[in-house]
Amino acid sequence: MKSGFKGIITAILLLGCQLAAAHHSTVGQIEEASIEISGVVKEFQFKNPHSWIQVMVKDDSGEEVEWSVEWLIPNILMRQGYNPATFRPGDEVRVRLRQHVSGSPMGEFDGAIKADGSIVGRWD
């Protein structure tokens, strides 16, 4: 966890906004249709309460944008045969996800295909 991430949580708590740590209430927040992004894995955060795949993607102007792709809890992934090495930094991937309705570079993971053709998750 980066210091900036910790910092904003601390700042929010100090401001007395009555915020509390939480994870995923996505009611009405996720598009139904999947989109596809192509990029390079920056980090696979195989941690609870949910795993996240951080993918660096070049936008139309050539600028790199970091996408946050949320996946299942690691416990379930372990039972499905995945592990922290399923994605490694530097892996070239095409990822299908259902994006957040805000249009932010984030969404929920459907599946991915790596440069070697191996498939992770659902890729129908």
Add this chain to the structure above:
Amino acid sequence: MKSILTITAKSVSRVFLGLTFLINAGVTHGAELPEFSALPDWSGTWSRRGGTVFDSGSWTLNGVLTDPSQPGAGVSAPGTRAHPPYNAEWEAVYQEHLALRDAGLFPDPLTRCISHGFPRIFNALAPVEFVVRPEQTWILAEHTRATMRIYTDGTEHPPAEARWHNFYGHSVGHWEDDTLVFTTVALKGWRDRDSVLDRSGLVLSDQAHATTRIRRTEENGEDLLLVEITLEDPLALTAPWVVEKRFYKDAAGTRIFDYECNEYNRAIVDEQGRSMILDEDGKVLNY
């Protein structure tokens, strides 16, 4: 003389502490414990089927009522209501929670990493284990690292005025052949706004109590633990509410893993009840 006084003081202190413990933790009378070998085999891991809610009719996805037979829907005992028999006051609370949920503004305590509590432990997402011993049965849920203890050693519930109301309450029970029967009291209910029965916003009062029956059976060749819970609540319900949950034995070798909900929580709930997702640098991504 001094040493005698010291010993006496220590002894009195120990007796006092012991009595305090008995009052707060429940009193144990000398029950005849079953032989370990006579207890049923509930080993392995067990996964619930039938959805994470009790009231199947309540389940909606983005405000749209879904088919109760689909994943996410609940299962109710035959002949019983899926919808809790609330009185008017608590039905209004439930409807308010459902509306907030559909608006994405009902922050489930679980999303704040607060444990399931009882009876929600039987709605847990991940597998559970049952450790059956003559004097206690432990229900171990992977999700939120929950442990529920059921005393079968003759322990009685503490008197009402001495109860510490908490997420799992206080459970005592006995065996009727191969069926574990236990009662649960001292639940938190909705008193502190942090204990719900499921994600729909279904809540009961801190006066709720339950009688639960668990037995192992078979269904279509599969091993099944059938959990029947009769919930009663003099403040919220007009009649006993019977719900049923089904846990099927997982394949041999299925493992439970560690689950620390606060390990790396990238979401927080704002004062309106919205979930905000943070990026690596703490920037809010979704609002």
